[in-house]
Amino acid sequence: MAKVVQFDKTGGPEVLELREVEVGEPGPGELRIQVHAIGLNRAEVMYREGAYFYPPTHPSGLGYEAAGLVEAVGDQVTGFAVGDPVSVLPAFLQTEYGTYGEHVLIPATAAVARDPGLAPEQAAAVWMAHLTAYGALVERHRTQPGDHVLVTAASGSVGLASIQTAQRLGAVAIATTRTPDKKERLLAAGAAHVIVTEDEDLPSRVRDITEGKGVQTVLDPVAGPGVDTLAEAVSPGGRLLVYGALDPRPTPLPNAKSFPALSTRTYTVFEITTDPARLARGVAFVDAGLKTGAVAPAIDTTFDLADIADAHRHMEGNSQLGKIVVTVPH
Template sequence: MARHVQFDQLGGPEVLRVREVDTGTPGPGEVLIRVDAIGVNRADAMFREGSYFLQPSFPSSLGYEAAGTVEAIGEGVTGLTAGDPVGVVPAFSLNDYGTYGDHVIVPASAVVPRPANIDPVTAAAVWMAYITAYGALIDEGGLFPGDHVLLTAASGGVGLAAIQTARRIGAVPIATVRGTAKRQALLDSGAAHVIDTENEDLVTRVKELTGGKGVQLAFDPVAGPGVDTLAQAITPGGKLLVYGALDPRPTPLPNAAFYPDLSTSMFTMFRVTTDPQRLRRAVAFVNAGLNDGSLTPVVDRTFDLDDIASAHRYMESNAQTGKIVITVGHDDAA
């Protein structure tokens, strides 16, 4: 039997339950992972409360990423053996698989090698954030050395990963934050500039920092009517990539009468994780950055698996800077 987090109805963190379940054995194309750490993501909370792009089927599990070791492989799986240190990347539907447990079965296509020198907690903070950052800024955004990139609501895991990713290729990350509490953390993570949107005019400040030109790329998890302001901070021919919906209001296209030379689109990291070649390149980029120290995941706080509801409450408080990770204990003597 394994311990899994499940929920039977939509709602707040209180609906989450840790249960004993029969994991079974991996089927064709699947891998059984002994989980040591789990990355917590905003998508998990949205799925739990019913605001995600797909609705859960009850009883439902959840969780997109984890770090651990391979315990067993199913028929047809190659390149993996029992005992391999691995990470699990978001490359599946939460209605089919989930990583919130001490032993989980996931598709082999979502399992990637974990560098031996990277501990499980660090590894669990990597994949959602850094694949999203790599996919948006480099794979899809076409960011080049010397380009300016605007990163809004940048104190979360993806925002910090995007700062480091931009730095790694020689681009100039400009981060935004509301208030001053998290300003130094963003600078410490490599932001070239931090704009306090409560006390500074975003467009004016961006133009000052870019010599009046604007940024080549804006990467935004907020959406809503604020995208019209972001568009004013982008240079002609630049791009606006929206990857979240923290603002629940409708998201308009930026005013075409004023910003005609602008490419605007939604970004989802599933474009990368479900394409074997794009995923291979992303994993190579991220692992190289982990090994040379240019990519350093920021873990704000860890919680035990039994405290999963508290972890979700903490995430929803928006108090964190960086990633929230669940640690999983194992009774190896049992």
């Protein structure tokens, strides 16, 4: 038996319950993991609320990321042995697997070897954020040295990872934040410029920073009507990638009469994690950064598994800078 977080209906953090369940043995292609730390993501909040791109099936577990040890290996699995330290990547549906628990089953394709010297809390804060940034800035369209990259809602874990990735590629990261509270911390995190959107006109500031050229890439997890304003900041032939839906309002296609030609598309990390070749390249890119220190996961706050509802409330408060991590005592 293991303590696992489940919920029976969509709603607020209070629907999350810590239950004793029988995890069982891994099936073909699966691993059973003893979980030491869990990385929280906005996707899990939306899934719990019933606002994600697929609905939960009840009772439902949840969670995309974790770090721990392999404790059982299913048939047809190679490359892993009992006792191996691993991280869990977002490469499955939460209707099928989840990471919120003391012991969980995962597909072996969603596991990656973890350097034993990397603490579980750090390892659980890496992969969703940095593979998302890798896919957007490297795999889909190789960002060039000197390019300007606009990162909106930059204080989240993907925003910080995007700043680090832009730096590794020699690009200039421009971060946005709604209020001035996080400006200095974003500059310290590596942003070359920070635009405080409640005080500054974003397109004007971008034109000033880029000498009128605009940015080559926008990474936006917000969506909604604000994409029209973002489109004004894009250089001709640039691109606007929307990878989230923090604003639930409809997202318009930027008006071609008002803006220079640009490419707009939605993007998700699953484009990387469900393609073996892309995933191998992404893991190599992130691993190299971990070894050199260029990838440095930022942890905002840690919670105990028993306080999972409070961890979700903290995420909903939008005050964090970096990753919220839940630790699992054994």
